[in-house]
């Protein structure tokens with residue numbers, strides 16, 4: 001494990017405060033923040049996240065991002081650590097490093113230029129996923145800076161728990177992000193993640209305002225977040241921002257410490273899609289449980305299928321310069 005200089009901190013009342021996430025840990029010398037991967041060293045801050053537990057190729061559809069360069073290959077990294085402690089996390093062996101004693105360090109330092117060269121060779125992008133990518137904002141910046149001359153962009157799958165300062169910085173380096181909005185209910189969100197939901201919606205809004213392409217995912221956990229009391233407020237909040245925000249409804253299977261439920265029923269996913277449309281969202285997706293229909297992008301004007309997808313892969317993109325080939329309506333996205 002290697003500690004390297006970190007950004008996003010300030011001096012306050014004799015302490016060094018990390019301002020990356022809304023916990024805003026105020027640290028004594030040598031102390032590590034709640035995330036377990038950022039620590040104070042002297043008058044500065046260090047991070048352990050210039051490293052990755054994985055390095056493999058998958059598709060942008062798997063993030064999931066459906067309206068950003070469909071079919072683009074993504075060289076995917078995951079720096080250990082997370083600002084949330086979700087009890088259903090399927091990636092807890094990577095994400096909970098520093099928060100759970102039973103999770104060992106298992107990552108290698110990253111050479112940003114080498115990663116970007118590999119991505120450029122396949123005209124792909126670099127994704128940071130599985131863990132919380134905002135904790136690796138320094139790595140993100142290095143990848144984006146190396147990637148810019150080669151046309152390689154960086155995308156995130158994030159929990160959205162960022163301060164406005166972190167949003168500002170991330171927006172300069174991240175082209176697209178899928179943000180998890182698990183619930184807007186304060187108590188449920190704290191129970192699931194250990195953190196409040198408010199900053200997530202603020203960050204999502206801030207990223208969009210700064211030009212980052214944003215899609216949203218919501219896990220439908222039976223008995224907690226799979227019902228209309230959770231889904232309707234989220235759909236309403238997203239539609240109030242922009243009805244064109246793609247919303248991915250994610251089937252939950254028992255995982256980690258949340259094992260006492262069955263996989264999300266198909267009927268709950270179907271109801272979620274209807275709720276999204278009723279509230280004014282134009283693109284609501286379900287990856288597998290509703291078949292190809294759940295993954296298809298339809299023209300908001302004439303309902304023609306303009307992008308169809310296989311599981312985690314592009315089928316056919318019929319858009320012409322981002323417009324429906326039949327009626328010419330523009331479909332929002334980075335095509």
Ligand code: SF4
Nearest residue numbers: 018021024025033035
């Ligand atoms: S990123 Fe880590 S150290 Fe920084 S405020 Fe959040 S939990 Fe604390």
